[in-house]
Amino acid sequence: MFHLFRIRMEDRIREGDADLRYRPFGKTGLSVSALGFGCMRLPTTDGLPGSPNIDEAAATAMLRRAIDGGLNYIDTAYTYHGEMSEPFLSRALSRGYRERVMLATKNPVWMVKERADFRRFLEEQLRRLATDRLDVYMFHGLNRRRWEEVLRLGLLEEAERAVREGLVRHLGFSFHDRLASFRRIVDDYDGWTVALIQYNYMDVENQAGTEGLRHAARKGLAVAVMEPLLGGCLASPPPEIRGLFEDLGVRRAPADLALQWLWGQPEVSVVLSGMSDLRQVEENLASADRAGRDPLSPAEEELIRRVRETLEARREVPCTNCGYCLPCPSGVNIPGLFDLVNYAAMYDGLRSSRLRYRRFFPGDERADRCCGCGECETRCPQSISISEWMPRVHDMLTGEEDPGSG
Ligand SMILES: NC(=O)c1ccc[n+]([C@@H]2O[C@H](COP(=O)([O-])OP(=O)(O)OC[C@H]3O[C@@H](n4cnc5c(N)ncnc54)[C@H](OP(=O)(O)O)[C@@H]3O)[C@@H](O)[C@H]2O)c1
Structure with missing residues (x-):
């Protein structure tokens, strides 16, 4: 077609x-x-x-x-x-x-x-x-x-x-x-x-x-x-x-x-x-x-091609969005959250990531719901320390508005 x-x-x-x-x-x-x-x-x-x-x-x-x-x-x-x-x-x-x-x-x-x-x-x-x-x-x-x-x-x-x-x-x-x-x-x-x-x-x-x-x-x-x-x-x-x-x-x-x-x-x-x-x-x-x-x-x-390469190199978390970490027993939207962290780093877009966290992440998908059980980490092909990241992610995405960023 x-x-x-x-x-x-x-x-x-x-x-x-x-x-x-x-x-x-x-x-x-x-x-x-x-x-x-x-x-x-x-x-x-x-x-x-x-x-x-x-x-x-x-x-x-x-x-x-x-x-x-x-x-x-x-x-x-x-x-x-x-x-x-x-x-x-x-x-x-x-x-x-x-x-x-x-x-x-x-x-x-x-x-x-x-x-x-x-x-x-x-x-x-x-x-x-x-x-x-x-x-x-x-x-x-x-x-x-x-x-x-x-x-x-x-x-x-x-x-x-x-x-x-x-x-x-x-x-x-x-x-x-x-x-x-x-x-x-x-x-x-x-x-x-x-x-x-x-x-x-x-x-x-x-x-x-x-x-x-x-x-x-x-x-x-x-x-x-x-x-x-x-x-x-x-x-x-x-x-x-x-x-x-x-x-x-x-x-x-x-x-x-x-x-x-x-x-x-x-x-x-x-x-x-x-x-x-x-x-x-x-x-x-x-x-x-x-x-x-x-x-x-x-x-x-x-x-x-060069823009992609340069922006990709600015990623903070090596998450590839494969979703193997899911389902999280607590319902945390792990790949979605890492997306926000990477978006902030790649595009100097912290303000926009905070806005998205507020608008698009219902309470039961947020980083502060992580109970630290580590079940996701056994399945992550990139060996990301997800339960260590989650409290930092929540702090970062709920911090004070910074009008200068993103
Ligand atoms: N269904 C959903 O889940 C969902 C989610 C997202 C979007 N949408 C829909 O899709 C639409 C498009 O997405 P989007 O709003 O994110 O579009 P976008 O085009 O990616 O972003 C819009 C922003 O781009 C900037 N912009 C646009 N034209 C420009 C130009 N010529 N020069 C410089 N900057 C320019 C402006 O930013 P500044 O204001 O910073 O200048 C504008 O606010 C939305 O408005 C909405 O209707 C739906």
Whole structure:
């Protein structure tokens, strides 16, 4: 399937088709803009990332400029901006903007305790978004555990009912876990239209990775990409990385480099960018205008290879995310925690790791739940002293905010 798509894309370039800014949305026959708008990092009046105090005037201007510039896919979720992202969108997408976009939001699976909750959230979200239909409804943040819960509670049946009733057009899921879980979720259910994965040139072997991307595309799913700039790290890299750009004479902006790398892959459908000011909107729209027709030069390919090598060498813990340490008898998400430690070291990103720890790690997955039993250490191929690390990890990730870092 993606082989055919590759040929089609090459034909389109040969024939001078001007609109490579739009890409097939899986097997739906729909076209989606190469650039989508992620509504998780909107500007805020208090300057705090993700806070409920969205700067509505600035964010509305950004969103409408993006749509006027050709963008037609908006991604949000029940929980973004302290549950204020959806109500904000209802206002920002008034005056005819709603009809010009595919609107995607996500069911907060971890808040669903019984089957009826799924429908309750959906109806609340339709009201919050002031719309009578969602173009895409996703199960938010699936991993192996949450997928089993979705199956156990019969939530797919509820989701299918919503499709039959016309409340939802397409079903999908966003994903944070290892490749094996991704394959399982894709293969277990034939009703998916779209998968949303974390993917960028540093994550080719992390989470779903390139293998997961291709697997989903082969099965006819549209693949949407989140964290294309690793939450901004690839757009504002540490000085050591900036030096590599100069060494190799690469003038392209780091953000554009990361985006064009993604659009060079035909299996990628829409790249969601969490833009946080109007300048970023303009820059990323300009990048999207060149999507698929501005391939990386050999020097830029070499740069990416060297960036990977340099950043990998900055890892603090030699965890490869193999998951052999799991399940932890206390429920600690060991590879996820080491990811945060390494992210802080690789990208000077301590502040962002602390934010992620607060936002995405429920109490029972945190480092302070480690009881020191050492069961994980007997299974770790890298011989990491996990139980010694855990108290340090917790201290590091719960320390005082350091505005200077990450
Ligand atoms: N379902 C999930 O579990 C999940 C998880 C994560 C994301 N998502 C979705 O995916 C979307 C995209 O992910 P993301 O927000 O992490 O995207 P991202 O593009 O990796 O990061 C966004 C950040 O990159 C920086 N940036 C963007 N364009 C730039 C440019 N031209 N020049 C310089 N810096 C630029 C900004 O950072 P600064 O503000 O620091 O300048 C911005 O806040 C989210 O908004 C959300 O809708 C979903």
